[in-house]
Amino acid sequence: MFHLELKGVALDAYNKMVRAMVSKASRELGLGEDGLVIRPLRPEDIGLTAPAWSLNCTSADSWNTVIDSKTIADNRFVGINGVFHAEGAGEATQVKITRKGSVARYWDVTWIRNTQNKIAYADDPIILDQNTTITVEIYCTSASTLTDFGFIGAVVEKRGLLINP
Numbered sequence: 001m002f003h004l005e006l007k008g009v010a011l012d013a014y015n016k017m018v019r020a021m022v023s024k025a026s027r028e029l030g031l032g033e034d035g036l037v038i039r040p041l042r043p044e045d046i047g048l049t050a051p052a053w054s055l056n057c058t059s060a061d062s063w064n065t066v067i068d069s070k071t072i073a074d075n076r077f078v079g080i081n082g083v084f085h086a087e088g089a090g091e092a093t094q095v096k097i098t099r100k101g102s103v104a105r106y107w108d109v110t111w112i113r114n115t116q117n118k119i120a121y122a123d124d125p126i127i128l129d130q131n132t133t134i135t136v137e138i139y140c141t142s143a144s145t146l147t148d149f150g151f152i153g154a155v156v157e158k159r160g161l162l163i164n165p
Helices: 009-029 110-114
Strands: 036-040 055-057 062-071 076-085 092-099 102-108 119-128 133-140 144-146 149-158
Touching (some): 009 036, 009 076, 009 119, 009 149, 055 133, 076 092, 076 110, 092 110, 092 119, 119 149, 133 144
Antiparallel strands (some): 036 149, 055 062, 055 144, 062 133, 076 119, 092 102, 092 133
């Protein structure tokens, strides 16, 4: 279920997701929390080649694979806890995220574009571990490139992998 604000159940789910990623990263990488960085999700973290949300829906009224069998980088743990959807005419209606060959999340996102902020936060975020293969499919009602649609989340990674604050 999605929520319009990052508070209450949605905030609790986000905090739980981040704590789980920090715990797993600490354990698997053998680092203390001071050796880790928590930062916002970028498109490249889930396999896009450019630093912009641009997802190609090549077929109308069908499922489109917009991220195809990409592997989460070594020393990086990704959490997705929301969607922004400002696309007109509702091109994107459903999202499927497949992790390790099994559908891990199936979200209806049609209604998000009709909300004031065009953002919704999940109470069932998904965690993608390092070296895990993911595929993202979107059901699109028209063939188009989605540039006002993307994911919100957090990344926990080894300090210095991308930034060293």
